[in-house]
Amino acid sequence: xxxxxxxxxxxxxxxxxxxxxxxxxxxxxxxxxxxxxxxxxxxxxxxxxxxxxxxxxxxxxxxxxxxxxxxxxxxxxxxxxxxxxxxxxxxxxxxxxxxxxxxxxxxxxxxxxxxxxxxxxxxxxxxxxxxxxxxxxxxxxxxxxxxxxxxxxxxxxxxxxxxxxxxxxxxxxxxxxxxxxxxxxxxxxxxxxxxxxxxxxxxxxxxxxxxxxxxxxxxxxxxxxxxxxxxxxxxxxxxxxxxxxxxxxxxxxxxxxxxxxxxxxxxxxxxxxxxxxxxxxxxxxxxxxxxxxxxxxxxx
Numbered sequence: 416x417x418x419x420x421x422x423x424x425x426x427x428x429x430x431x432x433x434x435x436x437x438x439x440x441x442x443x444x445x446x447x448x449x450x451x452x453x454x455x456x457x458x459x460x461x462x463x464x465x466x467x468x469x470x471x472x473x474x475x476x477x478x479x480x481x482x483x484x485x486x487x488x489x490x491x492x493x494x495x496x497x498x499x500x501x502x503x504x505x506x507x508x509x510x511x512x513x514x515x516x517x518x519x520x521x522x523x524x525x526x527x528x529x530x531x532x533x534x535x536x537x538x539x540x541x542x543x544x545x546x547x548x549x550x551x552x553x554x555x556x557x558x559x560x561x562x563x564x565x566x567x568x569x570x571x572x573x574x575x576x577x578x579x580x581x582x583x584x585x586x587x588x589x590x591x592x593x594x595x596x597x598x599x600x601x602x603x604x605x606x607x608x609x610x611x612x613x614x615x616x617x618x619x620x621x622x623x624x625x626x627x628x629x630x631x632x633x634x635x636x637x638x639x640x641x642x643x644x645x646x647x648x649x650x651x652x653x654x655x656x657x658x659x660x661x662x663x664x665x666x667x668x669x670x671x672x673x674x675x676x677x678x679x680x681x682x683x684x685x686x687x688x689x690x691x692x693x694x695x696x697x698x699x700x701x702x703x704x705x706x707x708x709x710x711x712x713x714x715x
Contacts, residue, residue: 431580438548444577451613452548452569452577457555465543465568467613470633474499477637478630479513481506482623484644486695487653493714498639501630503622506642507532508654510539517633519545519626521570526553528661533558540564545629548577570629573597573607573615587617600679606672608683619676620668627680627691637690641710645669646699669699678704 421436428435445454447468455462479498481487483505492512501517502509504525509515518536520526526533536544537554542565546554551567573591574582582590588604591597596611607617612632616625623643630638642653651660665673681704684691693705694713 432578434575434581435578438552438577442548442552442577444548447613449613450615452571455548455551455569457552460555460560462551462555462560462567465566467568467570470543470568471611471613472632472634474633474635476635477639478633478635480623480626480630480638480640481509481513481515482640482642482644483652483654484642484695484698485647485650485653486644486697487642490641490694490710491715497714501626503626505529505532505652505654507535510535515539515542517543517545517629518565519622519629520550521545521547521572521622521625523549523553524661526550530557534562537563537565542566543568545570545625547571570612570625571615573609573617576615598679598683600675603675603679606676606679608676608680610683610687617676619680620672621665624673624676624680627684631684631687631689636688637692638684639692639694639708639710639713640705641694643693643695643698643700643705645673646697674700674704681705 425436441458443456444452447453449468451467455464477498479496479500481500481502494512496513499516500513502515503519504522536542537558544565545568547570551569554563571577574587584605587607588599591607594614596609596614598608600606609616609628610631612628616628645665648663648666651657677700681691691705693700693707694710696707696709
């Protein structure tokens, strides 16, 4: 039946709407006046969602943002964690050390390959998980709504909003020209940074870029990032081994997209009076972008 609906969708919708084909007709949404998806029904079930407007500016002070580079293995964590923490993807393996309050998973490949991690995340009642409509569909299809104990915060890629046409990368700046919360790099119409995630989040090939936009929106004034190595893609992530490591495609976009985007994020956050500190001492993201510091010098 799913294949039939997909074929019907393709025949009745133009190619710019193709990113919605796996959701139609199972997902019904309602948007608030500020643009975000405020209500969602999936296969007849109403899905509770966090109120993104209520989350805006709800936090203060510093945040520990944990990525997954191999350098995380060198950290001797101070327990209990001195800061509230936000994790991405496989950082979940640090839950006992840092006690995540926020989490971000937007890679559908991660949902497909790391079901045990997703099960742990959604089973944590003290956690807010930021994910997309496609991520929520995967969660509900594989675990059921009853298994979801965390709070779901629905976010969207600014270029691929649900039931709206895709915006091609070179057209992003023009599409968001009237949105003062969408900040674009001076020389790159395809590199944006949002300070209001209700209007969509700009992608840059790495989930850390999404997390920075979310953290700033939540109101954190300092962001300390672990595992932002970006220079050892042949090595397993801190939670992997040579035998079970998943491929990384960041090396292919590092120079042309990831680094220019992080530089733009740094400039935008600086103007917003948000300090970002990279705790990966040998990171390819140099100090002209984010200042560097040693975790143990700061927290121990």
